[in-house]
Amino acid sequence: MIARLTGILIEKNPPLITLDVHGVGYEIGVPMSTFYNLPAAGEKLSLHTHMIVREDGHFLYGFGSEGERAAFRQLLKITGVGARIALAVLSGLSVAELTQAVVMQEAGRLVKIPGIGKKTAERLLLELRDRLPKSAMTAAASAGGMGEDAAGDILNALLALGYSEREALTAMKSLPEGATVPDGIRQALKLLSKA
DSSP: OEOOOOOOOEEEETTEEEEEEETEEEEEEOOOHHHOOOOOTTTTEEEEEEEETTTTTTEEEEESSHHHHHHHHHHHHHOOOOHHHHHHHHSOOHHHHHHHHHHHTTHHHHHHHHTTOOHHHHHHHHHHHHHHHHHHHHEEEEGGOOOHHHHHHHHHHHHHHOOOHHHHHHHHHHHHHTTTHHHHHHHHHHHHHHH
């Protein structure tokens, strides 16, 4: 398995790039999120990679971050999702946006991605929900700008008070940046009581 490649970027033809590693040119499929952050041709580049071996060939996929590669691997585990759809998902949403869509069960965000229909989006949401680590869910909850520890404490407090995860996360999106745990809980409860 090839886990990482470092070399000189030779060609960029979305979604494929060619990377020269000591005289060997590797053709690598990349999501658009990685593609947009590539250096100019002729410059050095390091990518986290995932290799797929099939009867009809060996295919190499590259990612700018370990998080993108981990998300790609989780997507591949879902029935009916191949490398093409997994790349499309990561091209349409960042890893944080995908995590937030899964936590909030927002199929509408996934349906906007070319090649993803309603049934596929629902299957992705259902199967990814069980695969997300608790830390990723807390990070998605803290996307509003508060610290990860504070977001986790506020989320746990709201869940303990009987609110669903979706209700709690929706309320937490409206909290001001840098909210403390007591203030965050108080403000979230006010928002939830109005709903």
